[in-house]
Amino acid sequence: GAVVSQHPSRVICKSGTSVKIECRSLDFQATTMFWYRQFPKKSLMLMATSNEGSKATYEQGVEKDKFLINHASLTLSTLTVTSAHPEDSSFYICSARPIAGGGAPSYEQYFGPGTRLTVT
């Protein structure tokens, strides 16, 4: 149980285009989802916290107009990288926190397998 999927697993796009990454909780409902960026040989950096039905909360230094986050349902959050540039190339990881009584411990975060974005 408590599986989180991401789609696509890897994507290559041209500079200036937009890319959407989906994060789904497959067997539980999540009121809160988190988006992280992982640089090579470096830690995960929290980009934003997404709560279902409300606007995402972005971490300092993360451009909200560039990284659009939508959390329209209790099982789906999307991250759209708008007007992508080569410096946006990275590994993007989402995590989901179950709602209390939603079939998984609500204290935990469950991570997706990540999406490798390459912007050429």
Next chain:
Amino acid sequence: GDSVTQMEGPVTLSEEAFLTINCTYTATGYPSLFWYVQYPGEGLQLLLKATKADDKGSNKGFEATYRKETTSFHLEKGSVQVSDSAVYFCALSDEGAGGTSYGKLTFGQGTILTVHP
């Protein structure tokens, strides 16, 4: 702000060797502490956790004790296996007692562990 510092890697061990990965933290409140593991090509998985001082988290032979006096949460395993090769992340959540941050995690930089037969 909160921060987590892990020992520099990579760490290379022979099978059945003893493992220690050091982790120290800085936090203003009473955080919960976690170790996550990332196997090649997979997402992060929670390995163990401790939510208050002196708690010991354990799983799959790994252990870590929440030491408030030294602000540490070192990961140990008595006898590593080749299958333990992975990246290990120490993390804290400021959603300990009284926290209201929805469980935001602050991660250390990760330590690559390679275990040879």
